[in-house]
Amino acid sequence: MFEGLSIDAKSARALESAVQSGRLSHAVLLEGGDAETRLAAAKELARAIVCTGEEKPCGHCRACKKAQSGNHPDIHLLQKDEKSAFIKVDAVRALKEQAMLLPNDGEYSAFIVREAQFMNVQAQNALLKILEEPARHVHFLLTAESKAALLETIRSRVTDFDLGQSGALPQTQEGQAGEEAAAAVLRGLCADEFELLCACAVFQKDKALLQQALPAMELILRDALLCGSAAQPMTGETALALQLHRTLTPQKLLRLREKCGELLAAVRANANQNLTATALSALFYEIKERED
Numbered sequence: 001m002f003e004g005l006s007i008d009a010k011s012a013r014a015l016e017s018a019v020q021s022g023r024l025s026h027a028v029l030l031e032g033g034d035a036e037t038r039l040a041a042a043k044e045l046a047r048a049i050v051c052t053g054e055e056k057p058c059g060h061c062r063a064c065k066k067a068q069s070g071n072h073p074d075i076h077l078l079q080k081d082e083k084s085a086f087i088k089v090d091a092v093r094a095l096k097e098q099a100m101l102l103p104n105d106g107e108y109s110a111f112i113v114r115e116a117q118f119m120n121v122q123a124q125n126a127l128l129k130i131l132e133e134p135a136r137h138v139h140f141l142l143t144a145e146s147k148a149a150l151l152e153t154i155r156s157r158v159t160d161f162d163l164g165q166s167g168a169l170p171q172t173q174e175g176q177a178g179e180e181a182a183a184a185v186l187r188g189l190c191a192d193e194f195e196l197l198c199a200c201a202v203f204q205k206d207k208a209l210l211q212q213a214l215p216a217m218e219l220i221l222r223d224a225l226l227c228g229s230a231a232q233p234m235t236g237e238t239a240l241a242l243q244l245h246r247t248l249t250p251q252k253l254l255r256l257r258e259k260c261g262e263l264l265a266a267v268r269a270n271a272n273q274n275l276t277a278t279a280l281s282a283l284f285y286e287i288k289e290r291e292d
């Protein structure tokens with residue numbers, strides 16, 4: 001199994017032995033390594049789950065051949081669509097309905113949730129309900145940068161395997177003003193409402209800056225969520241990420257990431273609409289203060 005994939009040898013052996021002994025958990029999380037490797041490993045596991053041969057995946061049974069051509073009816077893939085920032089709850093509900101049906105071909109079906117950290121809070125809660133009472137024939141294979149990016153309740157339901165060191169994205173010089181403004185907003189958020197309002201004021205007449213700052217905020221919030229995990233930070237704001245990690249719960253960090261994605265889409269769609277500094281800071285502050 002996993003030939004040609006650069007994944008941690010210990011994790012590969014553990015997964016292979018779970019598969020061959022028929023003891024693979026019904027909810028597996030593959031974390032670490034790079035995103036393509038995680039997906040390839042999840043697909044290999046899905047093939048092994050549907051394979052009817054001896055040494056799984058055998059590569060020559062009918063199920064393996066269908067899986068290799070990407071046409072196995074019992075291997076499903078849930079992923080973020082290109083237009084949205086998140087995997088939304090509707091997609092998870094659709095998956096739930098599919099997961100309740102018996103497999104078309106064989107004994108088992110496999111559901112891959114690609115980069116599960118893109119599920120928003122609602123979607124994660126919906127998935128949790130499925131993971132709590134999984135049907136006997138269903139296997140869930142989640143991939144994620146790190147389990148630290150998922151809600152604790154999801155983490156407690158999955159058996160996780162670390163595929164290796166995550167690769168950090170190369171730093172770019174572009175949009176440095178946006179990065180600085182993003183950091184100022186998040187520092188303000190950690191401090192108080194007045195600091196936050198002051199930091200938001202720069203966007204009032206500069207929507208281009210806001211368009212640069214929102215993705216930068218999302219990355220810093222991601223680093224905050226992943227603090228203490230093996231994942232490499234994607235921004236230079238490690239001290240700020242740690243401060244956010246200590247100040248805000250994972251749920252709040254997730255909601256803030258979600259809000260950044262929503263605001264970015266809104267700003268792009270209504271290029272003429274001005275978002276006031278007061279409205280912007282109120283949106284963030286509300287998330288900080290709201291009960292989980």
Ligand SMILES: [Zn+2]
Pocket residue numbers: 051052053056057058059060061062063064
């Ligand atoms: Zn096979």
